Amino acid sequence: MVHPLDKSTLTMPLPPVVTELGELFSEAGYELSLVGGPVRDLFLGRSSPDLDFTTNANPDQTLAVIRGWADAYWEIGRAFGTIGLRRGSHQIEITTYRADAYDPGSRNPSVAFGSNLEEDLLRRDFTVNAMALTLPAMELVDPFGGVKDLHAGVLRTPGAPSSSFSDDPLRMMRAARFASQLGVSVAPEVAEAMSAMAERIGIISAERIRDELVKLVNGRAPGRGIDLLVETGLADHVLPEVSALRLEIDEHHRHKDVYRHSLTVLEQACASETDADGPVPGPDFVLRFAALLHDIGKPATRKFGPGNAVSFRHHDAVGAKLAARRMRALRFDNDTIKAVSRLVELHMRFYGYGEAGWTDSAVRRYVTDAGPLLERLHRLVRSDVTTRNRRQVERLAFAYDDLEARISALAEQEELAMIRPDLDGAQIMALLGITPGPVVGRAYRYLLEERMEHGPLDPATAEARLRSWWFHQPESKEIL
Template identity: 65%
Template sequence: MQPVADSLAALAKLAETPPVSLVAAAFAAAGHELALVGGPVRDAFLGRPVHDLDLTTDATPDQILAIVAPLADAHWDIGRAFGTIGARIGGETVEITTYRSDVYDQVTRKPVVEFGTTLEGDLLRRDFTVNAMALRLPSKVLVDPSGGMDDLLDGRLRTPSTPEISFGDDPLRMLRAVRFTAQLDFELDDETRSALAGMASSITHISAERIGEELSKLLRSDRPRRGVELLVESGLADFVLPEVPALRLETDEHHHHKDVYEHSLTVLEQAIDLERERADEGAEPDLVLRLAALLHDIGKPATRRLEPGGVVSFHHHDLVGSKLVKKRLRELRYDNDTIAAVARLIELHLRFFGYTDSAWTDSAVRRYVRDAGPLLARLHILVRADVTTRNRRKADRLSFAYDDLESRIAELAQQEQLDSVRPDLDGEQIKRILGLKPSREVGEAYRFLLELRLDEGPLGEEEATRRLHSWWTARRLAD
């Protein structure tokens, strides 16, 4: 956290920048209150980039729209029922919301929206004290009815009301607490931590979509490990992502193996570090990669076998894990592309380890690339991150082996345009050469030529045609 004087200066500077100053002047001229609220105030104090401009006012949605419409390049009222009007002003997006004093029905946990009359009342209904501060505009007076400033300075996360009331109103706030510990590097106060554990089961009242969105925000944070640990320690993970606490496998005096839970957290951290090293500047956090890193070993509990001699095996945990992650991410309402990509990475994450056992042929390298497809760059990161051994010689051997594999992939790609491997003949040529109409046989011929391409590299059209005729003749004789 930056010094308080610098924080106040940063907040004042934010208030003076367009479109904030422009909107503040317009509301003042119309005789309405206006304040920057929540995240922008918090992040300015912390010296973090401010991306969202959230404001609150005593004006009704209709009055808000009348004030901002002349200033805006575009505006929308999709949140009008909740008192929110959005606008694009001077290239920035702002959202302005009427003071609220929501009442929760305690059944669906959805708020019955009621508009409030005071800024202080609006702030006290918010989730955490560090999000319950506002800067009145244009006077630049800080309003902090629940001690959010002290909590910011102490790195403490607590609720404006009792956590039982706050979490009872909206259990999703428990997941937000988990996320903020990772995102802001804050500690929960004892009362909030206790309520989190005691009320964990109430998260089941929240829709799967909202839970999935919050988990995604957690994993996109700079250092999500701390949040994942709290998710597990509090018991929330038992209800939202049970595969993660299940990784805490017990060992006995005869059978020992790596701590799969700690290993998975380390893989997540290492994958994020590698992601940053390899990503373009300004790239968004890679949710697919981070999900795959955290969940890559979730097939181990179901496949663990205690073998003679103290050996523990997890045969086919890659395939089992791929199936399990599909089921979990579907239940959390992730999109199909994300589900397919995460499952495929988990399915493939062990493939490389055969490379260290015996020299791969060029054909095997081509298949590795073909099977990874557009996920190859992510697979490179996941496989490297999966090495968490403290045995330096073993870690170096695996690292050097993957260096070699990546080098061979690059060389083959340069020689053969490996990233778009196709047979030497396309479907139209196959149909013409064999005199076929569109049919299953065309697909079989295509796959035959693709296997040749992977095994032997480019053949050229003439040789591919000769091989195709030979294959077709042998196939017809076999029939």
């Protein structure tokens, strides 16, 4: 289907660089079309950070056209027919028409160049991404009904879903990602193919799966994407700990649906994010992923007791280890792994505050243990309240409001975010007459505990307590 583009249906104008490039290729005798995500986003009123084009020119011919016009160009994707370039603030990729052929046992396509635009569009993942805008004529090429599917909010493949997913199994992860980013549902035949072919995701590298997962979690409706992974069985291979949250609910309803609860916590965590000027600008992957994984320790720790009682003792500590293990398998960086697993570990620390109250020492430890994750921890703990019992919701909210007020009050007095012992290492060594070594570390930790327990100490009191501690250390007798 080819027809002139009705610009009145678009809410985002095309940048001038698009028509400029189209005219360059036309003058050189080649075809050029804007394709894929940038075309889709035109109909969604979104601007794309990157611009993707397809052409009948081969890479050498493309280079001949863009030299002197591009501010910079690179040939990293040349083997796949792609030339990258930068023009002003725009990142651009131009790829020769493709008709990819895949080895069923390989993670990567073997490249076969195509001869026409429609053949190129057929190889793409979904109909909403299989649209092109020919340049400079500005005609919309939509052979598979992408615009119709976009308006209907449904995800379909240009050809048979089984063929598409067999060619590139990562497209199944992309389906879940688009469900999150675009808020669309998948067509029944797409869901069926995902379920039937879920195991094939195993040939895809952990890094590529991780990248799709991050985009999914950072989407506008991540629960929708996660649900699709779980319902089709893909999560059994990429996030089995989340699938395991679907604990069997017995007739006595001794505990709530942990899986649905986790999706609700994720949704509430997303809603708690701030704008760019706030303490937790959204989308915040660390907060969202911790919200999704916060209860993954429950299946392994579930115990039944008398009176139909159920408990999940230490599920926070177990869950933190499981989260770190899964994230390492997905090749996340160490900082992100530590942040997510630490939030999972700390998410239960607050409970009990409302009943027993906390000493100033406990408040200091809460802040110190959270460190730079404190604002995220605030939001995770509040998001973890999903009960329908209004009185319980109000009680927990009041208790956490009180805790945050105490944190603020102590922070004004003590700089909680930077708690240090009242004496530093040099002062410790000078006072005790010792040289650098393990004893200095022990002394430092002792003073830090005193600082946590009692708040700031004046120099004389800190020195007196250090001397008292030192008197009971075996090393002090050796010096004497």
